[in-house]
Amino acid sequence: MFEQLALIGCGLMGGSFALALKKAGLVKRVVGYSKSPSTTERARALGVIDVEAPSALLAVSGADIVLIAVPVAATESTFRAIKHLVTSQMLIMDVGSTKRDVIEAGRRALRDHFGSFVPAHPIAGKEVSGVENADADLYTGRQIILTPTERTLTTQLQKAVAVWTALGCQVQQMSPEQHDASFAAVSHLPHMLAFALMNSITGQSQGADYLSLAGPGFRDFTRIAASDPKVWRDILLANREELQTQVRVFRDSLQAFEQLIAQGDNQALETLIGQASQARAAWTMTSKPTH
Numbered sequence: 001m002f003e004q005l006a007l008i009g010c011g012l013m014g015g016s017f018a019l020a021l022k023k024a025g026l027v028k029r030v031v032g033y034s035k036s037p038s039t040t041e042r043a044r045a046l047g048v049i050d051v052e053a054p055s056a057l058l059a060v061s062g063a064d065i066v067l068i069a070v071p072v073a074a075t076e077s078t079f080r081a082i083k084h085l086v087t088s089q090m091l092i093m094d095v096g097s098t099k100r101d102v103i104e105a106g107r108r109a110l111r112d113h114f115g116s117f118v119p120a121h122p123i124a125g126k127e128v129s130g131v132e133n134a135d136a137d138l139y140t141g142r143q144i145i146l147t148p149t150e151r152t153l154t155t156q157l158q159k160a161v162a163v164w165t166a167l168g169c170q171v172q173q174m175s176p177e178q179h180d181a182s183f184a185a186v187s188h189l190p191h192m193l194a195f196a197l198m199n200s201i202t203g204q205s206q207g208a209d210y211l212s213l214a215g216p217g218f219r220d221f222t223r224i225a226a227s228d229p230k231v232w233r234d235i236l237l238a239n240r241e242e243l244q245t246q247v248r249v250f251r252d253s254l255q256a257f258e259q260l261i262a263q264g265d266n267q268a269l270e271t272l273i274g275q276a277s278q279a280r281a282a283w284t285m286t287s288k289p290t291h
């Protein structure tokens, strides 16, 4: 049981964490801060936070758990803003979609207290952002990836595992390098492709007409294209090297299809589609049973 959660970034992910902790009876008080005062106010009006803080530093005052849930490029300034009130007893976590950049930001800004920070990435989310969409059950049954460093304190790591487990998550640990390479392939590239596809259609003179005819296949493929521009700008840039590698691999795969349709090679085309179809049919999302 925690006394006080300091929530920095009262949006979809942070708000959902606050609601989940409250629902599980794991926190007495949530003090929140978001960059825009109207967001912090809305978070309190919605019951996501109990107290509005005028700064990140004041939100952390008296907290025993801190969640940083801001776009990844805002992580370093957030660490710098709170560093004077960080203690070695505090559990500090983030929810950023990239990990190497966030860890380096923590190392630079937190210095002696870097060990209190447990880098975390929940594999849960939505294409809609903001505190209005916060959901107490967002994390239930989902994976959470922790990427502790050589300096992460064992007590803090154990507390982090316990909190996410109590919220019904399946906890996995890996290196930040393995994390960023993996999520470039299965999250960052798919988002970029969805953005690019939307733009490629809307950029055509007939684009609006084509879109008016689209059905469930298009809806499923492009759901994530509606995601928040600032959040995704930061993710794509933070993980640019791994993402560029995945773009090259994808381009080869697309080119193989392009060549086969140009050649009218129906046998080879069926084989390529068959590989994809089998792999997708065999794939299930890793999740934890919630009963």
Ligand SMILES: NC(=O)c1ccc[n+]([C@@H]2O[C@H](COP(=O)([O-])OP(=O)(O)OC[C@H]3O[C@@H](n4cnc5c(N)ncnc54)[C@H](O)[C@@H]3O)[C@@H](O)[C@H]2O)c1
Residues within 6 Å of the ligand: 008, 009, 010, 011, 012, 013, 014, 033, 034, 035, 036, 039, 069, 070, 071, 072, 074, 077, 078, 095, 096, 097, 098, 121, 122, 123, 124, 125, 126, 127, 128, 129, 130, 131, 228, 231, 235
């Ligand atoms: N959306 C998803 O599906 C998803 C999934 C997993 C992880 N994440 C990660 O979660 C983090 C938050 O994303 P979100 O979807 O909750 O976005 P969001 O836009 O819903 O929430 C972000 C909040 O941070 C606030 N903010 C921005 N800069 C700030 C600053 N400097 N100081 C304080 N507050 C600031 C914004 O006002 C907003 O309230 C990102 O790092 C993202 O990579 C998102």
Ligand SMILES: O=C(O)C(=O)C[C@]1(C(=O)O)C=C[C@H](O)C=C1
Residues within 6 Å of the ligand: 096, 097, 122, 123, 124, 125, 126, 127, 128, 186, 187, 188, 224
């Ligand atoms: O469900 C969605 O809308 C998501 O995009 C969730 C999703 C993903 O699966 O790619 C997005 C970003 C993450 O950091 C983790 C999860």
